[in-house]
Amino acid sequence: MAERALIVRLDQKAPIPLKVAIECAAGELVALVGPSGSGKSTILRAIAGLVRPQSGEVHCNGETWQGAMRFVPPQARHAGLVFQHYALFPHMSASRNVEAALGAVPPAARRDRARELLDLVNLGGLEDRLPHALSGGQQQRVAVARALARDPQVLLLDEPFSAVDQVTRRKLQRELAQLRRRLQMPIVLVTHDLEEAAMLADRMIVLHAGETLQAGPPFELIARPRDVQVARLVDFRNLFHGEIVEHRPEAGQTLVRWLDYTLEAPLRPEFVAGGPVCWGILPAHCILHRRDRPSRGERENPVSGVIGEFVPLGENAAVTMRVAGHADAELQLSIPLHVANRNNLAQGGEIRVSLLRDGIHLMPFQPFDRRAGAARGDGS
Amino acid sequence: MDWSALWLSLKLALATAAVLLPFSVLLARELAWRRFAGRAAVEAFVALPLVLPPTVLGYYLLVAFAPQSALGQAFAALTGGTLAFSFTGLLAASIVFNLPFAVQPVQRAFESVPEQVREAAWLCGMSRWRTLWKVELPLAWPGLLGAFVLTFAHTLGEFGVVLMVGGNIPGETKTIAIAIYDRVQALDDHAAGAMSALLLGISFVSIAVIYTLDRARRHRG
Structure with a gap:
């Protein structure tokens, strides 16, 4: 055979x-x-x-x-x-x-x-x-x-x-x-x-x-x-533009500038330092900083903002976070409902999350329109 | 009651249905599923007898059947007989004017068999003929039966074309519809009434059968 x-x-x-x-x-x-x-x-x-x-x-x-x-x-x-x-x-x-x-x-x-x-x-x-x-x-x-x-x-x-x-x-x-x-x-x-x-x-x-x-x-x-x-076809929701700052092969990292943040991402030396890049992260890789129990992981790409939408969906809540100082930059998060409740998450509340380093995925730069479906080619 | 006219009508109706049904199955399947150039023209031709006055249809058939015409000569060479004013000619005319009554119900029936059901049959390994026999015909049979009943009843009742093409030859072309006209002309109200009542009964039962079948089909679909 x-x-x-x-x-x-x-x-x-x-x-x-x-x-x-x-x-x-x-x-x-x-x-x-x-x-x-x-x-x-x-x-x-x-x-x-x-x-x-x-x-x-x-x-x-x-x-x-x-x-x-x-x-x-x-x-x-x-x-x-x-x-x-x-x-x-x-x-x-x-x-x-x-x-x-x-x-x-x-x-x-x-x-x-x-x-x-x-x-x-x-x-x-x-x-x-x-x-x-x-x-x-x-x-x-x-x-x-x-x-x-x-x-x-x-x-x-x-x-x-x-x-x-x-x-x-x-x-x-x-x-x-x-x-x-x-x-x-x-x-x-x-x-x-x-x-x-x-x-x-x-x-x-x-x-x-x-x-x-x-x-x-x-x-x-x-x-x-x-x-x-x-990314659009597989419903990858958090897509952003950034800029490659530098590669640190010894640490296995590539640094990406995004808004006011410098994010640590897994090493991707094929992208030119100083050049533009697209990057994305799955909602599940954005970890909420818990008020009741701070942890060491919070130093990993911390980002703060305000809750825009808060929609409980079954066991998880779909949360959008507007990045502080950048009203048009929105991160979609998926947070277990019990965690959301314990931390009293609600619309308008301030939160901090960590973007897990290994969850940050870099893609070739491509201009995209933030309007839904622009790169989606959805025929339905 | 003109029993020979009734017998002739029944014979004509059965012969028409027997010839027309297999032909309708083949033509209606093509019309239902195949997209081909000239499909609209074929459908229009099939439907034409619905709107043409029987005398117009009868006139053209008569011209076509004339002994001098190509068709008439070919028929004479083959059989030695004539088409005009004969039972064979009457049967040929009957087939033409019953086309819409036989083809359209069968076409509707085949159209209601989903394409994917036929494809599923092929993927089960069934040949095209086996698919027709085991899947398409069992699903389309109410349409076939409807076509049979309509053709049968319509042939019994046809008057104009029969008169034009067949004339009024007892035992050869004098159908029951002609016989009724004949009896009325002869002021024989009793015979005309009896034969009319018989045709009325047959027509009523036929239409009732078609509606019942249609309901059965829709219920199952």
């Missing part, structure tokens, strides 16, 4: 532009993320053989599904696809939906095999229900069982959790995380939910306007986007 079980290279100008290179190993789950209209679903459809891009290649386990002179029809590809709205056969029971994909199994054994597959997705006992008598989550499970029925060489999931309520979504996501450990084939998941990608994927690929911008482990991508464009 080839080391990269699935290799996809697509290149076309119309009807929608595509310029992508995707590889996925056996047993690996790759998430394609990007705004609506970035070509995510089209890529899945091209892998499945439902569309034929102008030029490109699709190889799976050493077999060429699409090449210069070759286009294997979807019937012959052995690709399992879970559609966004499942596309179950409405006139067939759950079991018959799965049996429909068991053409290679002797007829007498199909029903038992379908039952095994439905058990695998926790649907035992509902074999004879018609799709309209199943809940959204149950329908999704039938779709997964049907996609797995042909022993597919690749499993493709097109926003498989978008059509159910949030409680069901979390449940189905946990089930998929469990299920995938038992699957040996490459899995490609299309989603616009970054949390979902981070939770399920081994690698994440960020797409914009049909182009792959960056690929890597989800946390790597979310914490260290390649540039401002990727």
